Amino acid sequence: MPLPATPPPAAPNGSALDRRSFLRSTAAFAGLSALAASLAPLRELKDYTTPEQFLQKYYKELTPEEMKKVLERISNEVEHQYGIRPHVRDLKPMDGVEFVYALNLTRCIGCRKCVHACVAENNQSRSPEIQYIRVLKMPHGSMDVEKGNHLYDDKEVPDKGFFYMPVQCQQCKNPPCVKVCPVNATWQEKDGITVIDYDWCIGCRYCEAACPYWARRFNFTKPEIPADRINPEMSYLGNRPRKQGVMEKCHFCIQRTRVGKYPACLEVCPVGARKFGNILDPESEISYILRTKRIFIQLKEKMGTIPRFCYYFDK
Amino acid sequence: MDDHPLPSTASSARRTGYVLGATTLLFFGLGALFLGDLWGHPPARQQIALVDKSFLETTPWRQNYNDLVRAKEDLSDFDCYGCHDKKKPPVLRFDANNILVVPEEHKNIVMGHGTHNRNNLCYNCHNESNLETLQIRDGHEVKFSESSQLCGSCHGPTIRDWEAGAHGRTSGYWDRSKGDMRRLYCANCHNPHAPRIPTRVPAPGPHALRTPAHPDSHSETTP
Numbered sequence: 219m220p221l222p223a224t225p226p227p228a229a230p231n232g233s234a235l236d237r238r239s240f241l242r243s244t245a246a247f248a249g250l251s252a253l254a255a256s257l258a259p260l261r262e263l264k265d266y267t268t269p270e271q272f273l274q275k276y277y278k279e280l281t282p283e284e285m286k287k288v289l290e291r292i293s294n295e296v297e298h299q300y301g302i303r304p305h306v307r308d309l310k311p312m313d314g315v316e317f318v319y320a321l322n323l324t325r326c327i328g329c330r331k332c333v334h335a336c337v338a339e340n341n342q343s344r345s346p347e348i349q350y351i352r353v354l355k356m357p358h359g360s361m362d363v364e365k366g367n368h369l370y371d372d373k374e375v376p377d378k379g380f381f382y383m384p385v386q387c388q389q390c391k392n393p394p395c396v397k398v399c400p401v402n403a404t405w406q407e408k409d410g411i412t413v414i415d416y417d418w419c420i421g422c423r424y425c426e427a428a429c430p431y432w433a434r435r436f437n438f439t440k441p442e443i444p445a446d447r448i449n450p451e452m453s454y455l456g457n458r459p460r461k462q463g464v465m466e467k468c469h470f471c472i473q474r475t476r477v478g479k480y481p482a483c484l485e486v487c488p489v490g491a492r493k494f495g496n497i498l499d500p501e502s503e504i505s506y507i508l509r510t511k512r513i514f515i516q517l518k519e520k521m522g523t524i525p526r527f528c529y530y531f532d533k
Numbered sequence: 534m535d536d537h538p539l540p541s542t543a544s545s546a547r548r549t550g551y552v553l554g555a556t557t558l559l560f561f562g563l564g565a566l567f568l569g570d571l572w573g574h575p576p577a578r579q580q581i582a583l584v585d586k587s588f589l590e591t592t593p594w595r596q597n598y599n600d601l602v603r604a605k606e607d608l609s610d611f612d613c614y615g616c617h618d619k620k621k622p623p624v625l626r627f628d629a630n631n632i633l634v635v636p637e638e639h640k641n642i643v644m645g646h647g648t649h650n651r652n653n654l655c656y657n658c659h660n661e662s663n664l665e666t667l668q669i670r671d672g673h674e675v676k677f678s679e680s681s682q683l684c685g686s687c688h689g690p691t692i693r694d695w696e697a698g699a700h701g702r703t704s705g706y707w708d709r710s711k712g713d714m715r716r717l718y719c720a721n722c723h724n725p726h727a728p729r730i731p732t733r734v735p736a737p738g739p740h741a742l743r744t745p746a747h748p749d750s751h752s753e754t755t756p
Contacts, residue, residue, distance in 0.1 A: 255564025478711030
């Protein structure tokens with residue numbers, strides 16, 4: 219195929235361009251600048267993936283050295299973004315430990331302190347709000363969550379004729395969210411906590427749809443957290459800051475519970491309605507509760523999810 | 534491969550020129566739209582106020598006797614014989630309905646222990662022969678620093694749960710090999726004279742992301 223047009227010989231000594239090549243380069247320049255101008259929305263792209271993050275291996279395939287580098291990268295990112303040097307760890311499940319949570323419906327007064335302690339502990343977005351716990355205000359005499367209202371705006375709680383039922387991730391033994399994840403970004407660990415790798419999540423929100431408890435939250439926008447409210451005690455699968463477009467949910471405060479502490483929602487509860495512990499230890503308070511209390515074991519038990527979060531009554 | 538007669542090079546070049554020109558114009562148009570904000574920006578999201586830090590407090594709302602001693606607070610409320618006479622136990626007065634009249638000196642005390650005024654007698658818990666101690670109904674004297682024992686003498690199932698860690702607030706470590714579980718005592722949460730936990734102001738509820746919350750549209754809001 220012949221060339222479309224043989225370029226005319228350049229002007230001798232390059233002293234002057236001929237008309238045709240001048241027009242051609244002007245047009246090419248105009249075309250390229252138009253292309254650049256039309257890419258203007260890219261200027262607003264801030265939260266992009268760094269090459270290290272893009273090339274990062276799957277969580278379960280990371281060697282300890284690689285994990286060290288990943289944690290270093292996360293620390294740098296947090297420091298760059300919030301001006302705070304965090305303490306990021308990758309905490310593994312303990313042997314002989316399976317966590318179970320129990321919530322005393324006789325005691326809960328619906329003050330929502332757990333909701334906000336959770337937000338503060340787990341570096342959730344403040345605006346728009348991401349909250350792992352929803353406190354349902356339910357009329358007495360029914361356990362039908364469809365009758366619950368989580369937007370109650372009472373001056374004083376508890377309100378007469380109602381009880382309050384906080385709902386959060388139930389850490390199911392048969393978790394539907396894990397089954398639907400197309401990229402295995404969420405899985406159940408041996409201590410019973412279903413975790414999410416925020417660097418592996420593609421944001422398809424299948425898990426959100428699969429969860430019967432509305433426990434999963436999606437970062438529709440870039441999370442906003444004031445720098446002075448960042449909790450610097452972080453863990454990789456837990457409360458490190460998330461990006462836009464990933465899922466998150468309650469993880470039983472991995473950064474606390476895997477070093478032996480109680481979760482934040484439990485410590486803040488003013489009436490001691492929340493109980494947490496190792497079900498494999500017969501001496502733990504959670505084993506005592508399961509042995510002796512009247513327990514409403516499974517919320518939405520027809521779903522067959524086998525929650526590790528149970529509700530109980532004192533009377 | 535090029536067996537077909539090609540259109541003349543001149544017209545092919547012209548066509549390329551048209552296509553390139555049109556693309557350039559399109560890009561310019563898009564650029565003008567984006568840079569000139571001809572569509573305008575979507576309205577800014579409503580900023581949500583940060584929650585008051587008092588809702589994040591983990592300290593108990595009451596101090597029991599031991600806390601007061603530890604904090605070296607004013608213990609004059611427990612110095613009964615500053616006013617009372619050691620030899621004469623104070624006499625209780627009742628009104629026409631047989632309800633205890635709280636004397637003027639103790640008017641900060643609201644009697645509300647038990648329903649229907651059934652627990653209507655100071656000496657059900659206080660020791661009338663030594664006001665600086667408490668007394669279980671079987672006659673045992675209990676110090677103020679060990680008041681939980683007294684509570685447990687009536688509230689058996691509750692003290693049993695408390696001993697197992699199942700009643701009341703705990704903090705610290707669930708794993709006792711890593712650290713201690715801190716636990717509170719009865720009087721850290723319950724006022725002994727009116728033990729029912731008072732109502733309180735709840736923390737703000739979730740804010741809807743898109744629309745202001747409508748009373749009966751909570752199913753449409755985003756968490």
